[in-house]
Amino acid sequence: MRLFFVLLTLALSLAARDDYFFETPYLQLGKRPAATSGALDLMWLGHDKDVDFKVEYKSSGGWMPAAVSQVRRVDFAGTPPHRVYAASLEKLKPGVRFSYRVSVGGKTVFEAASMSRKSANQNTHFVVFGDCAAKTGGQRAVAYHASLEKPDYIFITGDIVYSRGRVSEYQTNFWPIYSHATADPKKGAPLLQSTLFTAVVGNHDSQSPIEFEKNPDPLAFYLYWSQPVNGPATGLDHPSVPQFKGDAALQAKFLAATKDTFPGMANFSFDYGNVHWTILDSNPYVDWSTPAFRQWVLNDLKAAAKAKWRIIGLHHPPFNSSKAHFSYQRMRVLADIFEQGKADLVLAGHVHNYQRTHPLTFAVEAGFELGKKQEVPGKWTLDKSFDGERNQKPKGVIYIVTGAGGASLYNQEQTADKASWQEFTTRFVSTVHSFSVIDTTAKQLRFRQIGEDGKELDRFTISR
Ligand SMILES: [Fe+2]
Structure with a gap:
């Protein structure tokens, strides 16, 4: 019975994910050749509809908001049209673990953790x-x-x-x-x-x-x-x-x-x-x-x-x-x-x-x-x-x-x-x-x- 509820919860959370994401978040360098800060871009693919995504991230301090932009719309034969989004995690210090969460209408729809970019003196x-x-x-x-x-x-x-x-x-x-x-x-x-x-x-x-x-x-x-x-x-x-x-x-x-x-x-x-x-x-x-x-x-x-x-x-x-x-x-x-x-x-x-x-x-x-x-x-x-x-x-x-x-x-x-x-x-x-x-x-x-x-x-x- 307990397993049933665990599976049901998992299925519901995956369904909620599918409501918002064509593909779930991934991390990119963005157009930053130099490693002068820990900044990275968090990107994801959304369905072809207007959604007001919010992104927050934190390392040691409190949650910080990230600027979200729609980068492009992808509409080619063979795949449903979808949109590419990016949030700039600009204030990360180099080489720290950080958490991030994506929310829609005040509800968190995805969360995970990663490592910020490292700077020149770091292994x-x-x-x-x-x-x-x-x-x-x-x-x-x-x-x-x-x-x-x-x-x-x-x-x-x-x-x-x-x-x-x-x-x-x-x-x-x-x-x-x-x-x-x-x-x-x-x-x-x-x-x-x-x-x-x-x-x-x-x-x-x-x-x-x-x-x-x-x-x-x-x-x-x-x-x-x-x-x-x-x-x-x-x-x-x-x-x-x-x-x-x-x-x-x-x-x-x-x-x-x-x-x-x-x-x-x-x-x-x-x-x-x-x-x-x-x-x-x-x-x-x-x-x-x-x-x-x-x-x-x-x-x-x-x-x-x-x-x-x-x-x-x-x-x-x-x-x-x-x-x-x-x-x-x-x-x-x-x-x-x-x-x-x-x-x-x-x-x-x-x-x-x-x-x-x-x-x-x-x-x-x-x-x-x-x-x-x-x-x-x-x-x-x-x-x-x-x-x-x-x-x-x-x-x-x-x-x-x-x-x-x-x-x-x-x-x-x-x-x-x-x-x-x-x-x-x-x-x-x-x-x-x-x-x-x-x-x-x-x-x-x-x-x-x-x-x-x-x-x-x-x-x-x-x-x-
Ligand atoms: Fe090859």
Whole structure:
């Protein structure tokens, strides 16, 4: 009998939730590259009707009201029209736990807790995975084990939502797993309400051209995510921005809805605690050998010289040993910039497994011009003396592939076949889905790769 009432109460509260939310609240950086305060945006999706949402939040003191705005209306074929809302949690101090509640007509309709953004002198603990929302068991298990880590935030290395990053696919493959009501290895976890999510686009999130006839609700990344737009100057007609084809009315509707995000949110940088992130769209339509683009990356890294750690987040790995996608090496053209800018790690996805390189430097072959080519010839120099245990001082940049977040794994047979690895690869695990856990202090960056069963697959430490 008691169980019946518990279930009834749960059902009624879920029904009340459904009355107000198309998708329940999630946390975003907003357009804030610098971590000068603990501020974050609380966002959610509402139904397509006027609702007077109120948001309050508190850390140590009393409840504070947050300014709520309707960011955009999303109305594309395949999904009921809905609205994107944001509340600016502006007065949070850095690195504190806080509670928030959303109310309508004086009644609380959602409440949860999270961690505010950390500032430059604070240590961090975060999770990274890519190639994830494919509605698989691996995705659910990774979400569950990631939630056990209680990370400050999560970074997704692209291919956020399969198979085309569409609005309709977010409804089936993304929200139900990362907003699952309970943490369950077979179902997912309530991550989005409690954990800041950050991400870069992959080839499944953004293509060129975007064909609106075949794909009427594309590029949902630009509708739902709110991240800085401080990357290199582009604009709709820039050759390194997806071009549009088909249905002009749909194109116009998309562009009107994403004036604040498209195409600016493709490339950006931000600080979180003592880490500086440089986020790059590595899709084939982008030419990172363009002098202005190279200069932007170098300037961005140099401006972050005081950050304790510098991490590059992108989708297509510059250095990969998998037979799958082996020849796509375009991002190698930035290796010298990463080295000059003293990047510590490059975190990629695209290849659905886990790989780590020796620390390396790379010189592109003299006279090479990228154009539309995929392979980038050149010479690497490897630091094989670094093992991340006895020797924790790498000479060069460590390149990680952490693309085992849910989509079907690539080249499982190569895990045990070392002879098939490139000379630069020192770890290769493709037999399980997995995610990365990174801890940073002023003196140490500790990296662990964790499998979908919670078992550790790899670890190394970089010390200053
Ligand atoms: Fe990919």
